[in-house]
Amino acid sequence: MSIEVSIINNKASNPATLPTLTEELRQSILRKTEKTSLFLKQAVVEFPNVTFANSLGAEDMVLTDIISRGSLPIEIFSLDTGRLPKETYDLITEAESHYQKKFKIYFPNFEKVEDYVNTNGINAFYQSTDLRKACCFIRKVEPLTRALASKQAWITGMRAEQSKTRSDLPFREYDSSNKLEKLNPLSDWTEKEIWGYIRIHSVPYNKLHDEFYPSIGCAPCTRAIAMGEDIRAGRWWWEDENGKECGLHVKQNLNP
Numbered sequence: 001m002s003i004e005v006s007i008i009n010n011k012a013s014n015p016a017t018l019p020t021l022t023e024e025l026r027q028s029i030l031r032k033t034e035k036t037s038l039f040l041k042q043a044v045v046e047f048p049n050v051t052f053a054n055s056l057g058a059e060d061m062v063l064t065d066i067i068s069r070g071s072l073p074i075e076i077f078s079l080d081t082g083r084l085p086k087e088t089y090d091l092i093t094e095a096e097s098h099y100q101k102k103f104k105i106y107f108p109n110f111e112k113v114e115d116y117v118n119t120n121g122i123n124a125f126y127q128s129t130d131l132r133k134a135c136c137f138i139r140k141v142e143p144l145t146r147a148l149a150s151k152q153a154w155i156t157g158m159r160a161e162q163s164k165t166r167s168d169l170p171f172r173e174y175d176s177s178n179k180l181e182k183l184n185p186l187s188d189w190t191e192k193e194i195w196g197y198i199r200i201h202s203v204p205y206n207k208l209h210d211e212f213y214p215s216i217g218c219a220p221c222t223r224a225i226a227m228g229e230d231i232r233a234g235r236w237w238w239e240d241e242n243g244k245e246c247g248l249h250v251k252q253n254l255n256p
């Protein structure tokens with residue numbers, strides 16, 4: 001299957017990453033920062049071994065900054081699928097230096113990756129949704145399961161505004177797939193508030209965001225978007241809009 005990649009190649013800054021810092025925006029960021037900080041402090045009390053799945057997106061860097069400023073005892077981990085863009089690896093290095101904190105990195109099971117690639121091909125995820133989901137399962141879902149084992153709760157940087165599949169995202173929900181609480185403290189933040197926070201506090205971020213990549217995953221499965229496109233339009237762009245999740249945030253369907 002041939003996949004046509006439509007990438008905006010100019011290096012012009014994406015205006016969404018540089019919002020005008022009006023007084024109104026500053027005030028709403030301040031209010032939401034205080035609310036998020038309080039939410040995280042309460043999470044630590046309720047779930048002493050709560051962990052933060054840092055997917056290295058703009059939202060996750062805001063959470064990293066809030067956790068670090070509050071010196072909150074929350075483990076931060078990331079999944080290295082082995083197919084991330086160079087800019088994401090650069091961000092890990094920069095963030096660890098900026099916050100003087102190591103991110104715990106989880107890798108996929110190498111035997112499963114070898115088996116998948118040797119059976120299906122190095123870029124088999126373009127051939128069908130089933131093969132794409134199988135790749136995501138090996139490189140993301142299984143490592144996440146290991147990262148969450150024995151934890152009471154996990155934190156994500158998800159926002160309701162990010163896509164149709166996330167529009168009803170609660171601040172807190174039971175993750176029946178992984179059997180623990182899932183906390184989404186940024187659920188009601190807007191994209192402007194995220195980028196306003198990043199600019200006000202000089203938070204490290206993935207430089208691909210400036211090149212019209214609002215949502216960044218693995219390199220072969222992420223493209224830049226055009227102005228006005230959905231924030232997650234550049235993820236698995238060859239697939240149907242409604243099924244575009246990698247399995248990390250899919251609710252288990254309890255109905256047969």
Ligand code: SF4
Nearest residue numbers: 125135136139218221
């Ligand atoms: S996003 Fe693409 S490369 Fe990454 S795990 Fe999923 S299918 Fe594989």
